[in-house]
Amino acid sequence: MDVKNKIIDAISQAIKQAIDAGIFKNTGELPEINLEVPPKKEFGDYATNFAMQSAKIFHTNPRKIAEEIKSRISADWLEKIEIAGAGFMNFYLKPDVIYNELKNIYTGLENFGQLPNKNNATIQIEYVSANPTGLLHVGHGRGAAAGSAIVNILRAAGYNVESEYYINDAGNQMENLAKSVNARYLQHFGKDVEFPEDGYHGADIFDTTNRIIERDGDKYLALPENERLKILEDLAYADKLAELKKDLAAFKVGFDVWFSERTLHPDKINDAIKVLRERGEIYEKDGALWLASMKYGDDKDRVVIRENGVPTYLAADIAYHKNKFERGFGTLINLWGADHHGYIARVKAAMTALGFNADNLKILLLQMVSLYRGGELVKMSKRTGESITLRELMEEVGTDAARYFFLMRSIDSQLDFDLDLAKKKSADNPVYYIQYAHARICSIFRQVEENNLQLIDAPKFNMLVTASEIDLINKIFEYPNEIEKAAAEFAPQRIARYVYDLAAQFHSFYRDCRILGVDKDLAQARLALIKITAHTIRHALNLLGVSAPTSM
RNA sequence: GCGUUCGUGGCUCAGUUGGAUAGAGCAACGGCCUUCUAAGCCGUGGGUCGCGCGUUCGAGUCGCGCCGAACGCACCA
Structure with missing residues (x-):
């Protein structure tokens, strides 16, 4: 189970408890628990507007609902929960959670981007x-x-x-x-x-x-x-x-x-x-x-x-x-x-x-x-x-x-x-911008061996702490959900935009974070990160039917 | 006339099923290459989200009415 579902699970348990304890008087159908990545970093890693959505059926004001849910959640992987605005619940994860999820992606990288089969009747x-x-x-x-x-x-x-x-x-x-x-x-x-x-x-x-x-x-x-x-x-x-x-x-x-x-x-x-x-x-x-x-x-x-x-x-x-x-x-x-x-x-x-x-x-x-x-x-x-x-x-x-x-x-x-x-073969052209990110990564891989560096199975991901590293990691985490939404809405432009944003995030990372010439543990962690990035760019471009050249 | 879709900075468009201070790119202006590809990065300015009314704690997003654009309204395919 990924972090997102863990949070949703914890929220839904807390709601159940509050209902059982008679705190929430349920007078309607529970709204779906919607977990989103907040627009600002200050708002945590994930946020939900459930308290506001459910205000009507619980006949309680949203902040109160949020408080009740918050007091019933305790998880060792959570740093803190904050209640903000009209009743947003902002979840802050402990850093380890991010590194564990990254490790999971890295271990099963070949399948990252392929969601489990839904066993649906075939769509024609x-x-x-x-x-x-x-x-x-x-x-x-x-x-x-x-x-x-x-x-x-x-x-x-x-x-x-x-x-x-x-x-x-x-x-x-x-x-x-x-x-x-x-x-x-x-x-x-x-x-x-x-x-x-x-x-x-x-x-x-x-x-x-x-x-x-x-x-x-x-x-x-x-x-x-x-x-x-x-x-x-x-x-x-x-x-x-x-x-x-x-x-x-x-x-x-x-x-x-x-x-x-x-x-x-x-x-x-x-x-x-x-x-x-x-x-x-x-x-x-x-x-x-x-x-x-x-x-x-x-x-x-x-x-x-x-x-x-x-x-x-x-x-x-x-x-x-x-x-x-x-x-x-x-x-x-x-x-x-x-x-x-x-x-x-x-x-x-x-x-x-x-x-x-x-x-x-x-x-x-x-x-x-x-x-x-x-x-x-x-x-x-x-x-x-x-x-x-x-x-x-x-x-x-x-x-x-x-x-x-x-x-x-x-x-x-x-x-x-x-x-x-x-x-145009320039930055104005989004296609080249994205492909260039992929080519840059491939170029780095061509050079690592000469520098006595190699990709290892269990890099120390917790070495990745700078803002551009964390931003890139979080962008990668969004990918499965982006596929889910693009599928539900029949909206290829979501993937087109996503892969553009991912490339932008990588270009920023590239500016801030060197791989060759830094501490070996850090270099290996970064190397693994860009391997994941390259895979994700390639996978997304592949969905669009666009090639991912290894050099440009 | 009726129907479908669209209307968001000067231009081209996003906008996570109604949420936090509306986001990108281009164009404009100003910075960054003796170290992994400058096809790159960083910063600045620029918005009554076509107009009006409504629904509600909250509307670019939903409803109604206008205005504008594209495309349709066959015993054609």
């Missing part, structure tokens, strides 16, 4: 899911970075997670892809054909077409239009999907499952409609089939089967989410671009209509990305193909900077991505 998270009709752009990049980081963080927090990519490989857009490639194909061989109105104008369509031509030449030229379209659709689809996977892999993003929309057509869709119909949620109007989604909170009812008998995109999505629910996950998470928010109500309504608990479907919205270069907004347009692709972004600023910049802001905030800043 679906993200990116871009249509396989073009290249990924920066918006997808943000989704890819956020989704993969959330997966990593959830796993570190001990959740079982499965990631999935939903491939929209059915419907109109695939036909448009085929028509677009078909037109480029024919144009390449000198045919005077018009480019389709709804076609994809991007330069990547030429690339796809050229790859097909390189391999197969003009062998589809003489085929009847319909046959050629069919073949080109398959070829273009395969090519686009391969490109997607290539870019995602380069961006350190992988999926456990690639789910094809085609596998839903037509049986699973028909089945979903049938179930809805049996449950009385479907009606016919104007020749189409409608889902009565309005009664479950949607703005209006939605068509699921068109007048011409073709299912809408929503119908496929209903079948898809039904399938996800039936696979037995505990929680389903969808990471969507904010431009899809209008879609939430209808999907949730459909799930409710099917009899599932729609609360188990959590939809996270990712706000838009704006790119800035030279202080000016870089305009994006999918139609004209002038968008900046993820691939171009990676080439321009590098994978590490791109990922970190995508992750440093809350997903709820629109992101201004400064391309010039991301490219």
